[in-house]
Amino acid sequence: MKPLRLVVVLAGVIATAAQAALPGGVARAFHDTGIPLSSVAVVVRESGHPQPLFTHDAERPLNPASVMKLVTTFAALELLGRDYRWKTEAYLDGTLGSTGTLAGNLVLKGNGDPKITIEQWQAFMADLRRRGLQRVDGDLVLDRSYFKLERHDPAAFDAEPLRPYNVGPDALLVNFNSVRFSFSPDVARNAVAVKAEPPLPEIALDTMPQLANGNCGDWRTSLAAQYVNLGVTASAAFPGRYPRGCGEREWYVALLDTPHYVHGMFTAYFRDKGGRFDGGVREGAAPRGVTPFATMESLPLHDIVRDINKLSNNVMARQVFLTLATARHPPPATPALAIDVVERWLRDKKLSLPGLVLDNGSGLSRRGRITAGGLARLLAAADASLVREDFVSSLAVAAVDGTLQKRFRNGAAAGQALLKTGSLEGVRALAGYVFDERGRRFIVVAIINHPNAARGAAALEYLVQWVYQKAGHWDPALRR
Numbered sequence: 384m385k386p387l388r389l390v391v392v393l394a395g396v397i398a399t400a401a402q403a404a405l406p407g408g409v410a411r412a413f414h415d416t417g418i419p420l421s422s423v424a425v426v427v428r429e430s431g432h433p434q435p436l437f438t439h440d441a442e443r444p445l446n447p448a449s450v451m452k453l454v455t456t457f458a459a460l461e462l463l464g465r466d467y468r469w470k471t472e473a474y475l476d477g478t479l480g481s482t483g484t485l486a487g488n489l490v491l492k493g494n495g496d497p498k499i500t501i502e503q504w505q506a507f508m509a510d511l512r513r514r515g516l517q518r519v520d521g522d523l524v525l526d527r528s529y530f531k532l533e534r535h536d537p538a539a540f541d542a543e544p545l546r547p548y549n550v551g552p553d554a555l556l557v558n559f560n561s562v563r564f565s566f567s568p569d570v571a572r573n574a575v576a577v578k579a580e581p582p583l584p585e586i587a588l589d590t591m592p593q594l595a596n597g598n599c600g601d602w603r604t605s606l607a608a609q610y611v612n613l614g615v616t617a618s619a620a621f622p623g624r625y626p627r628g629c630g631e632r633e634w635y636v637a638l639l640d641t642p643h644y645v646h647g648m649f650t651a652y653f654r655d656k657g658g659r660f661d662g663g664v665r666e667g668a669a670p671r672g673v674t675p676f677a678t679m680e681s682l683p684l685h686d687i688v689r690d691i692n693k694l695s696n697n698v699m700a701r702q703v704f705l706t707l708a709t710a711r712h713p714p715p716a717t718p719a720l721a722i723d724v725v726e727r728w729l730r731d732k733k734l735s736l737p738g739l740v741l742d743n744g745s746g747l748s749r750r751g752r753i754t755a756g757g758l759a760r761l762l763a764a765a766d767a768s769l770v771r772e773d774f775v776s777s778l779a780v781a782a783v784d785g786t787l788q789k790r791f792r793n794g795a796a797a798g799q800a801l802l803k804t805g806s807l808e809g810v811r812a813l814a815g816y817v818f819d820e821r822g823r824r825f826i827v828v829a830i831i832n833h834p835n836a837a838r839g840a841a842a843l844e845y846l847v848q849w850v851y852q853k854a855g856h857w858d859p860a861l862r863r
């Protein structure tokens with residue numbers, strides 16, 4: 384029994400030493416929010432210095448939620464280049480007559496563009512018209528072969544299949560496959576004005592809400608929304624009430640499958656630009672060795688990365704992650720090939736990320752894992768990289784923009800922290816750079832994996848404030 388007792392004592396000493404590494408105030412901040420330190424990992428180190436200021440459980444793989452996007456975006460900037468652009472191409476599968484009528488099909492080939500907005504799509508349709516396409520007598524043929532994916536179940540993650548963040552990646556993803564329903568009081572008519580954008584013919588608007596007196600409150604519940612999503616068609620009804628006090632509100636919903644969403648977008652906006660099309664939609668392949676009739680280019684990668692990290696866009700992150708596969712492998716891109724490319728990149732950079740589980744590269748995953756120490760090493764490498772400015776500027780600024788716009792407003796660290804945040808049920812995390820009062824830059828990583836993780840947000844903010852105010856003159860012996 385004595386050897387066993389000795390093991391227990393040594394384990395307790397090791398655990399106590401690990402906890403003692405945290406400054407007292409930081410440790411108390413987690414304790415006060417009901418988060419045990421056994422569920423926390425922390426690293427703080429001054430940028431450019433090899434040794435951390437302090438760590439706690441830094442090499443235990445934990446779920447980082449959306450902080451995983453830092454791996455994907457840093458890899459993308461280095462492997463694809465800041466000015467990388469995706470192309471969506473239109474091909475004529477038939478003869479274009481002198482009157483602008485295409486006797487055949489129009490083929491759209493996607494190459495994984497992470498962000499095709501309504502405005503970009505409208506410009507694409509206008510370009511087709513400028514090039515002389517007046518009418519398509521055949522069908523719309525979609526080539527989505529650039530990605531090779533298993534069937535996506537939008538309800539699998541959290542049983543919320545209509546949430547836009549649950550939209551799966553696709554080589555021909557347009558407007559995140561989502562519809563924006565806008566609501567506003569029409570006092571003159573004692574009614575509620577409801578508008579769907581984009582106005583897709585496949586989506587029917589049924590019962591409209593009644594205008595009601597009162598404050599806004601839980602306006603979405605008051606609407607009693609009823610969405611029916613059949614993939615090829617969908618409908619939305621709002622048989623409840625909409626309070627006057629709400630003013631204008633928006634609700635984004637993912638409706639239709641990808642082929643029929645793209646079909647609706649083409650039909651609506653090609654007609655809007657004066658074109659004629661009454662055909663159907665089907666899968667197919669773009670002709671090889673043929674110059675595209677028209678091409679739509681994406682925003683440059685550095686702009687895409689900024690959206691991904693500042694706004695924590697999961698769908699865009701997954702598109703970029705899959706595109707990474709093509710940095711070393713010919714298409715079609717798969718998650719396994721993307722993981723292979725990132726792991727090779729990490730080895731080439733001699734970056735140690737033990738226990739890394741990338742899964743889909745976005746952090747919207749229960750399987751994703753990384754260590755706080757690994758993230759700190761990644762951030763140090765990014766800070767010394769040629770893509771440093773694009774990477775750092777993609778992070779949300781405390782109390783200024785992105786996911787931090789409403790955080791740190793009452794603290795001294797406002798405007799002094801550049802961070803990526805992460806949030807899932809049972810997970811809260813942040814990682815990035817914090818400037819202290821003298822302008823020195825510190826790498827800060829903190830991950831909580833605990834059923835009460837949501838309560839730990841205050842402790843994470845305290846850590847950032849502590850780094851800003853005290854990291855530059857902290858005395859480990861005093862642990863203040």
